[in-house]
Amino acid sequence: MPEPYPRFWRQRVAQEPMFLALDDLHWADPITLPALRSMTRDVASPLVWMLTRTTGSGDCPRLNRLFDLLERDGAIRITLGALDRRAVADVVTDVLGAAPEPDVLALAGIVDGNPFLLVDLLEKFKGEGVFQIADGRARMAASPPHAQAIMQERLEELSARTRYLLQCAGILGRSFSVKDLAEMLGESTNGLLPMLEEAMSAGIVEPVGHELTFRHDLLWQAVVKTIPDSVRRALHHDAGKMLLKRSGSAVHAAAHLIHDASRGDTSALLRLDQAAREVLRSSPQTAADLALRALELSDSTDPDWFGRAATAVDALTVIGRLSEAADLARAALGRAPPLHAPRLRCALAHILLLSGRPADAISEAESLLAQQDIPNDLRGIAEWAMFWGLIWLNDFRKGRQRAEAVLADRERHTDAAVVGALLLLARFAMVDGRGADSFTHLREALRITDSGTAEAIQRPYTRLRAMRQFDAADIAIQAAEEEINDLGLTVLAAQPVDSLDQALDGYERIGALLDAARVRARLRALGVRRRHWSQSQRPTFGWDSLTDTERAVAGLIAKGMTNRQIAQRMFLSPHTVSTHRRGSRSL
Template sequence: MSAPDRLVGREAELTLAAAALRRLGEGHAAALVVEGEAGIGKTELVRSIVEDSRAGGVTVFTGQAHPFERTRPFGVVAQALDLSRRSPDPRRAAIGTMLTSPREGQAALAAGRVQYRIVEDIVDLVEATCTESPVLLVAEDLHWADAGSLLALSVLARRLPLSPLLLVVTTRTSPVPAELVRLLEDLSTEGGTTVHLEPLGPDEVVALASRTLGAPPGPLLGAMLTKAGGNPLWATAVLRALGGAGVLHRTGGAVESTTSQLPASVGDLVVRRLSELPETTRELLQVTAVLGDAASVRDVAAVAHRGQAEVVTGLREAFDAQLLDAGDDRVVFRHQLVHEAIYEDLPALTRRLLHREAAAALMGAGAEPLEVADHLVRGAEHGDEEAVARLREAAAAASARAPLVTVDLLHRARSLLPAGHPDADAVSAELVQAQLRAGLVTDASTLAETLLARPHAPEVETPVRLALLGALALQNRVDEVVRVAEDTLVQSPGLPPLARVPVLAQQSWAHTYSGDHDEGAAVARRALAIAEDAGDAAMTVWALTALLVAVGRQGRYGEALAHAQRADTLAAEAHDTRSLPLQPRLFLGLTLFDCDRVAEARAAYREALDDEFGSGWWLPETLMADALVSFATGEWQDAVPSLVACGQAAQEKGSPLLLTQSLAYRVLIATARGDLPAARELATGIVEALAGDRLGYTAGILGSAVARLMTAEGDEEGALEVLVRCWRFEAARGDHFYDRCLAPDLVRLGIANGRRDVAAEVTDAVWAGVDRAPEVASVRSVALRCRGLLADDPDLLLGAVALARQAGLLVDHAGACEDAAGALAGHARRDEATALLSEALELYERAGADAWASRVRARLRGLGVHPGPRGPRHRPETGWESLTPTERAVSLLVAEGLTNGAVARRLYVSPHTVNTHLRHVFAKLGVSNRVALAGVVNRTIG
């Protein structure tokens, strides 16, 4: 019987599945979420999809979560993709090695980074398979799945929207874990379809019975089947049970029952069958149920203390009673409801004892702590010290691969220990650190504060305080970071000197980002002295990074660069790279960029990106920095995809400051291009950050973006107020980082709106900044530009233009040209004004800043000059010629069969960025998949 014939009453669902398979065959991604109660037919629908997919030449991967395997990191995905260290496929074997032994070959990766690497490698493996054929990936029973599998599936859905991948997941309607809710939301966001399986109607139940029996049910049997509530599994089980009992007979072309007695549920039916089996079979079934809905004969034998042959013989009658099926080397319950009925029929005490026995037997047979952790969680009782020790071992084993699993295991270990137990504080300290690694920073800080506030074991003082500092810093609770750091240094007199360095570094950053830059620098120098005295390279990098941030925010860019260069050199020599707090190449690039050394900065960012592909630790920050180079040099066709990628990575990391920063630059670009509706929509994501009583340390760029948009909409007074508020906030903190961004607009708008006092205040401040960074051309250019605007002095403004040309920052360069041209025109120096406006026009047109270019054209016409049509840099909107150089590079590599990850590594961008470029390419070329793209490439360049 074909799949559709088996599936009574599911015509609409089969139609949806067929549509998804058609899209898959056309090269489109899709996702189906199949929801419903146990026994409602989820597995049958999935089986139909799998059969149709295989018949259509689709590569099929299937995995299923199991009720007692939530502590197995990436269990569902590993099963589906056959990720085993013994796999003949080197890629699968490499991932399998990380899953089973993350410390092998991963010494340089801090805890939590292995999880990122595993996810990236899984995405790359699936995408590589998609380049060979369409792929169906099935993950069933996700209500039991581990957090790592849910994360991997979510990332696959977000990263591969342009690959021929059909993702099908099944879950019960409730209860649904929080991690699964996030996955379902991600699938919905990516256009996934939810199929909710409803109970069958009365006529459909009759049709199901007719197909099962070969004839329609009689009146009595039909009435009995209505008690199944439309659940096809229950209805089928009733028919099988009645048939097995010999109470069904044919009457006048129908099948009727000679009894009206019916168990109340599938569970009752199973229990009734169970009571009819021999005692040995019942005992073995109970042991099997405790091991899960599927268990190896070897494990059943170990827990039951019987030989494997004896187990096979003892379970034979359970197979005959249709309670079990065989699968590979395992026995499998015919349905999860059968497993649940047998498991729930066990008294709670018996279940607990059997789980504890299972844990002991499996560990005695050599099982790893993670393999038996679920049994320990369910089998241990309060005060079970051995179980606590084993759970801590399992938590340590899961730390790098699946931080959330570590948190769950330590929660259970902590709950098993009585108050005042000698190990209680140590377990709590481990839990704080695990929560921090898992990104549960609020939970980590709350538990750490609770632990430190009461009497506790002296040995946990330092690790808990260090974890608390990290959690508070991630929450941007800078005042509390300062206080906790001071308390740590005062209350821990026995703290080793080198352990004081990261405490001081955190305190330094807190001072800096709260606006006390002098104190931030002073504290960083204390840390630097300790690290240098000890001759420890890694700790010296900690201190130098804190110091360069403190002096950089003050506008002392040359000094910050010297510290960054030294930190970069020391980091290359450091042996303990796990203790390095930041990506030294990233911070070297940031300081190079601040010093107008843009090409060198980009080279540093590309090297940092190459490293971050393996860890992901600072990927969003590195993407942001690299995007700013593209923005600053006018390569906006590359800047926008990079900013989008940065925003996506920031969302994944939970970094709102980076997200709003990326939005601010996208607002600037949309405004410059004249796309004000898009700019307004993007600005909604940053207006809230500017509306509060307390601005953040990225207020300068957010204010600049909003002000430029308001100016474009004709609200110059409103724009000025936004800029003044952001400027005063920065000035009160002694923070000069965004002076170059804010000052020219402030001075110009201040003069235009009768606020020369503001213009003079800003001019004096940026002129003083030249003393802090006299070697930086853009700093001197902005100072001359503001003074020239205030004094209406064309020669000062011409000097600003000359310095802006040296700096090579497009927006500053073109803006300086416009300001100088305005002054020159006012002093009847028309030819010089015309030349500078033409220079600004060329810069804006190169970047695609059409609105700003139109403004310059209007000013040229006001001088009696009629600029020619737009240059050849303005590409057509569709076709191969419409692609940017980067889009062409991506297209060529994709046509070679490279995955997004491989393209990203080749071009030193991120897979997020490649996805964004491909979306643009598909739209411009009118193609819908990678195969069609390859065809266009081959026809164009072949």
């Protein structure tokens, strides 16, 4: 986010209270989130922030961490549930322009109060003539029990071969490649063309990029629900087998492996294990789903149960579900054989450290280090966790002795243990006022972690996340953000400002004051200042106090039109209409 924005906000909040709302943060890129964290911390009251997101979307671990930090700093978190019945009725009234009858509300209820799906469903069926408007009430023109039935009726209008093709396509996912579909059906791509054309003409699927996709989740679900469970599982088996054979990797077949596996199916469970291990680094959420599914289908006597539990613990830790990871680790430790216990105990120490419980983490690490014949890599991780816990607690008396012992016999310790020891000594030296010694230890730790790894230079954020150094990772992101902003502003400065001037003129003519302010801020960032006051004086109150746009909006409001209807009439967004509507309330 460019630097002029927070400077502009600081100037504004010094003059008057200000409210700032940022919506759909789940679509924010990794650079924006640390910038928001910095700005919410640095820009003082009376600036009021409202940040919104959709749970389960975008980068959940990073978003969860941002919201947790904000809440810790005093922010109020409000979790919005699904729309209730009255809110659903209000949305239906707004979209259809008429109050809904019970049958319309029953149709709207199938989306479980999701506002996006509700509006999409209503507008789609409105265009298809599903609703009848009379006497200010909206009724169903036909009386289907629910939308699924309507969609299945649409599917029944297709030929049997096309319905079969769509069923196989539905198994591949909402989006699918024609190549995968042809291979699964054992036909050539040319042979599928007539059926694909029929499905596209009927509005069931549409091309998106290099794939075809079902036009709506509900359409896709309607297709999949026409397949009996036993047949569906067999089709998932075929799809997973096809993808495994093609790439040799279980990553692409993961979604099908979850559906294909059943209790006691050893080969299917082993494929789930393989997929979970392969995707752990690139997609820990998927790895957690796979490992937990494999655990669910495993018998308690299965010798592979503990390996699956360890993988699930690792995946849950990476995605930030620390409480679940700790509970599973403790449950597994309660019955783990000596072979698996060290890995689980090491993971638990790590989880406790990330959970802000350094004393408990040290206790777990020390209990592991007291054991004989544990693998060197686990011993090194346990020592690393112990040193970080001691740093957290500022226990330098105990930590210094251990760190010096590790450095005195480096050959017997892993790089992780040596780095942990160096970091503790660096912290101790800094607290002790020996800055030069502290930087010497830090440089040596950096040399060890960076040696021989191009990725450490090119992608420090990935490396730091892998090392669980989240604060350092945020610093790396902020440094990259500053670089990007500098480059971006350099490019913008070389561009003409004509287009921004045109945008400013257009926003001012329609009365979009907030958008005009945004453009002026962009111009100021380029060194161009445009005054934003008018020489003409309008009364403070009354009809003449309104802009032309506000008067037009007020006139349409008087006719009983909704914000959405006004927006369509005036070619504005509903949000802009809301702004003008608030202006008209001064009358």
